[in-house]
Amino acid sequence: MDETSNNDNIIEQVTTSEYKYGFFTDIETDFAPVGLNEDIIRFISAKKEEPEWMLEFRLKAFRHWQTLEEPNWAHLNYPKINYQDIIYYAAPKKKKQLASLDEVDPELLDTFNKLGISLEEQKMLSGVAVDAVIDSVSVKTTFQDTLAKHGIIFCSFSEAVRNHPDLVRKYMGMVVPYTDNFFAALNSAVFSDGSFCYIPEGVRCPLELSTYFRINAANTGQFERTLIVADKGSYVSYLEGCTAPQRDENQLHAAIVEIIAMDHAEVKYSTVQNWYPGDKEGQGGVYNFVTKRGLCKGVSSKISWTQVETGSAITWKYPSCILQGDNSIGEFYSVAVTNNFQQADTGTKMVHIGKNTRSTIVSKGISAGRSNNSYRGLVRILPRATNARNFSQCDSLLLGDKCGAHTFPYIEAKNETSIIEHEATTSKISEDQLFYCRQRGIDTEKAIGLIVNGYAKEVLNKLPMEFAVEAQKLLAITLEGSVG
Amino acid sequence: MNNSPSIPLEQLLVDQFRAGENKLMAHDSDKVKAIRKEHFQRFLDNGFPSSEMEKWRFTDLEEILDQPFIHELTPEKPPQNIHDIFRCEVHNFQSEIISVFNGWYLSEKTGLQTNSEGVVYGSLSDAKKVMPELFDRFFGQAAHGNDNSFVNINTAMAQDGVFIYVPKGVQAKRTLQIIKMVNHEDPVFVQSRQLVILEENSSLSLIHCDDSINHKPCLINTVTEIYVASNAHLELYKLQNLNNSSALINSTFIRQQEDSAVKTNALTFNCGLIRNNIEVALNGKGAHADVLGLYLMDKQQHIDNQIRVLHNAAHCTSNELFKGILDDEATAVFNGYIYVKKDAQKTEAFQNNKNILLKPTATINSMPFLEIYADDVKCSHGATVGQLDQEAMFYLRQRGISQANARLLLMYAFAADVINAISIEGLRNRIDDMVKKRLRGELSVCETCVLHCGTPEKEYFFDIDLSKL
Amino acid sequence: MLLNIKNLHVEIAGKQILKGLNLGINKGEVHAIMGPNGTGKSTLAAAITGRDGYEITEGEIWYKDINILDKSPDERANMGIFLSFQYPVEIPGVSMTNFMRTALNAKREFNGLPPIAAGEFLKLMEEKKKLVEIHSKLTNRSVNEGFSGGEKKRNEIFQMAMLEPAMAILDETDSGLDIDALRVVANGVNQLRTTENAFLVITHYQRLLDYIVPDFVHVLFDGRIIKTGGKNLALELEAKGYEWIKEQHLV
Secondary structure, eight states: OGGGGGOSOHHHHHHHHHHHHTTTTTOGGGSOOSSOSHHHHHHHHHHTTOOHHHHHHHHHHHHHHHTOOOOOOSSOOOOOOOGGGSOSOOOSOOOOOBSSGGGSOHHHHHHHHHHTOOHHHHHHHHTBOOOSTTOHHHHHHHHHHHHHHTTOEEEEHHHHHHHOHHHHHHHTTSSSOTTSOHHHHHHHHHOOEEEEEEEOTTOEEEEEETHHHHHHGGGSOSSEEEEEEEOTTOEEEEEEEOSSOBOOOOOEEOOEEEEEEOTTOEEEEEEEEOBOOOOTTSOOOOEEEEEEEEEEOSTTOEEEEEEEEOOOSEEEEOOEEEEOSTTOEEEEEEEEEEOTTOEEEEEEEEEEOSTTOEEEEEEEEEEOTTOEEEEEEEEEEOTTOTTOEEEEEEEEEEOSSSOEEEEEEEEEEOOTTOEEEEEEEEEEOOHHHHHHHHHTTOOHHHHHHHHHHHHHHHHHTTSOHHHHHHHHHHHHHHTTTSOO | OOOOTTSOHHHHHHHHHHHHHHHHTTTOOHHHHHHHHHHHHHHHHHOSOOTTSGGGTTOOOHHHHTSOOBOOSSOOOOOTTHHHHOOOSSOSSSEEEEEEETTEEEOSSOSOEEOTTSOEEEEHHHHHHHSHHHHHHHTTTSOOOTTOHHHHHHHHHOOOEEEEEEOTTOBOOSEEEEEEEEOOSSOEEEEEEEEEEEOTTOEEEEEEEEEESSSOOEEEEEEEEEEEOTTOEEEEEEEEEOOTTEEEEEEEEEEEOTTOEEEEEEEEEEOSEEEEEEEEEEOSTTOEEEEEEEEEEOTTOEEEEEEEEEEOSTTOEEEEEEEEEEOTTOEEEEEEEEEEOTTOTTEEEEEEEEEEEOSTTOEEEEEEEEEEOOSSEEEEEEEEEEOOOHHHHHHHHHTTOOHHHHHHHHHHHHHHHHHHTOOOHHHHHHHHHHHHHHHTTOSSOOSSOTTOTTSOOOOOOSSOOOTTO | OOEEEEEEEEEETTEEEEEEEEEEEOTTOEEEEEOOTTSSHHHHHHHHHTOTTEEEEEEEEEETTEEOTTSOHHHHHHTTEEEEOSSOOOEEEEEHHHHHHHHHHHHHHHTTOOOOOHHHHHHHHHHHHHHTTOOGGGGGSEETTTOOHHHHHHHHHHHHHHHOOSEEEEESTTTTOOHHHHHHHHHHHHHHOOSSOEEEEEESSSHHHHHSOOSEEEEEETTEEEEEEOHHHHHHHHHHOHHHHHHHHHO
16 A cells, blocks of 8 residues: 555556556446546436436536636645546445455554554454444444434435435535535535434434444545534534544545534534645645535524644645624634644634624644644624624644744624634744653653643543544654654 | 826836836946846736735725826926925924935935935935945845835836935934925826945934825835844834825835844824835844834725735844724724744744724724744734723723723823834824824814924823813 | 612623612711622622613612712712722723823813813822822833732722712722731721711621721622621621521521
8 A cells, every 4th residue: 555655646646546456446337437527427426326406516516616726825835636637436435455454554553553443443444354243334223223313314415315305405505605615616516425414403412423433434435525404402513534544545635514503503523634644755645625614503503613633745624614693603623733744724714794703713733844734714703793702822833943834814803893812822842841751751752742732732622532532642643753 | 208197007107117218227237227127027917916916805906096197207396385395293303304205305415415423315316326336236135026016116117215325333313204295286106215224233213204295196106125234223113194095005125134123113194095015034143123013094094014024044033013093994904924934943023913993894804924934933923803991991981081081091002002112202202192193083184284284283291182072 | 968879770681680779878977888799799889880781770879969870980980989999900001190180180170170280280199199108100100000909909099099089989999908908008098088078898808897997887688788787797797707697688
């Protein structure tokens, strides 16, 4: 698997690697030809046995996408992507089946052990055939029974298109219309699959919708689409991603996540992203262009984003909140770590429309190696948003003198009763702190891990317990070798 | 030069340059000619900036540029009573006045003059002839004009302006004050250029006033290049008090060498539209810059402060503070940008932008950016938008102070730390008065003249004059 | 009667805090309001001084035979009502001198007097500062900015001395004061007592009342005055605690 990273042309990997390894030689009809045109869209839609309206949506999105240009305002630098040189349908993507863990990259196994991942899980994550005991199907069934009892719909996006067309048609594109941006249009045209979640009125989802995801999310493909609707007075906590590193060879990811919260509803969305960041020389790695947005549609609704971003070569991601309902609340808690040659341009947008709306932004950027880490955030107060409040705290920590840490906040206030406060600091780990730890016998690497975790604590505390622990370990691993 | 007013300004300037290229550059060296031509080409390629450009997103010049401007390429004859008119609001304190009328240097004497303290100054066109080596060495070096074609067209075509040279070791005690007046019956496009050079161990304090005399529209495009050699000290105060039909595009580029110190303070009291592009490059170890600003806007006024502080060397410090009070339908843009170059270790850079909105119709867009490539740095920035502190408001009112006066007091207090940073006492007192007047709405209400030359000075003790309210 | 509060009901954000409070204060009197935390003591001060957000749903406040409920905070202040704040706010950029002069002249203007001359004003400042043993340098600073807790409270009494109110309300003036500062503050207040003015002392503890001896002590509980007595009531409360009075009330 590692050979691919030697290839200079990153895009080429995507298109050629599949043949090289012969992942799909046995099911020829399961992937589309290289390139993107209306026929490909029709092919995807037909493959997924979609109704006519879904195809129409995809085609409209595609036609719009053709009129757009790839954005270049982010503080990111990567070779130009040839969108005609990508396979847009090769799903469900299966990993090469390995006979035993002996065949797995030892570096990956080492990481698994550090994360404390069980042997069974290690096998599953690295593509080794797994026993029937933790077969995902059985686990899935157990969860689905519990959820069904509460009337919660939680299924793949394709299933939702088939089984809940009214809900999908009503809400899909409400928060992120296909016209929103280049990558959103692309996703709307070619999205492979994703998740759909509907929490009925007054229901408090009894599970973190995460364990399920952890087992099944790995194969949702490169153009994921997630739609979460929380009806009046409901609550759900949703965790996307996986703390274990995925050797995902998909180069380009352009996902969409839409959240809609009705009156008094609350959605907590947590992400731990640890996709392949490329090797130490900056070769390979995932390009992650994500449009995530939540709409606080109802009064007193609340959407809270928590993200721990440690992976991907390129991250372009701004989980946002549109605070439309009066008294609604938006939150964004982020830790973004970049090492080696990683580049991240991430942050949030808080758009205050309703009265008494509140937003909080806490962003902790950590840069190491030769990486560049940018916070980019918008706080916009519209004229009707009387008494809107925002507090933003964006801190950057630099490890080493070859990396960059940047902060680009945008504040637009059009209501005189609003109060906006933005604070940011940039600093490095203090020699005093390091020495103190070392004097107590903690080696430099561990000490950095310790200090960085302390620095990021405010955000990590927002994660569900189980993942907070793993995220902490992940931070330490990501920064390994960052200080010589 | 015959101008047909119906030609769009952009076309007019291009035509003028092409027709008069040789005459425009008659006294320029080959080096300067090449610079001018290159900038002209860039203006030709880009035209005036549009609000589709990221850096001009919130400042739309379309309406302003639509006006039938005229642009003179030869000096105009100033009116008879010019010296009566030539008073900035800030007068009555020890300063040596340099007058610029509609962009042209105004003096009975020709050539450069050296004042009693050893500071050399005069018109830019004379400097070119008298000190050609110095002129060639510095002209167009700092003013790069990236993202800003106003700098390009100024570099290509500006004919006159002010030249100031402070030789090695000269520590000027007296403040130099450039007063720039615009007075024209027709909408006029004015370009002027300043070149200020401080040699090693020298010091200078400079006030740069932009004033209008009438209520006619104008578009002023001014570019200032300032070179501060090692261990030199500069204080630069910009006072902007123009009428509501005026637009001012001010671009100031400051280059600092080792252990130099610069303090700039941009005080904006009135103008239809102002764009301040201020760039301070700390190129030598141990340099320090204070970059301050205050803007008090009302009606439909617009201010856009684009402030760049570039830490290109290690051990430099900078402190940036911009404060604004926005009333009525005024809009303000603040885009601060601190750049710390790789290896510019031990940098300390601070940036702060604070705004008060007084009316629901006022708007602020604040973008305090940091771009940092060195790790051993202390950088922070902050931005706030809010209204007057309601706790403080009640406290004042409980002590019997009326709402209107409490509001004035708090606004004045908000502005105080920018005003208090003015180290020339006479100037500070004058600015203090001006801010008070401005907050009471007296500075822009005068019907015939924005300068209130006829209004006798009011007595101020240490408080806001309550009798007026 | 100088201040006459009748059946006062006050709500904050829809929550009822005062529920029918009656209180009459004559010139020359010192009244103490005591009571456990959260019973409405500070709300009473806010209602008398006209703070925003305190909604009077029922009742009246008469001061010098004028119903002051429709008066603005500054009008009430100029009529002679002074509040010594529990937490005096810091106002950066506004110098004490400028602030005091503005306040004093507002009051003079209200009373039809010309503004005070600069020299006279400075003399007055010097004189009043001595009263609360305040350092000269404090008045050169911004209002309350960087003042210690004790300095802030002294500054409140200093302002009271400058403005010479007829009705002074001291809201928890003793909180955060050590014994020396408390003595200084109380001493200042006592020197300002005349037959023409009155004081309303809001306090949680009896301690302050050792120094500022009240004519009447009222116990505020659950939005009403449930017991009124002489200065000995405060001692009794100190000894027996508020539980004692609550029990009595509930019976």
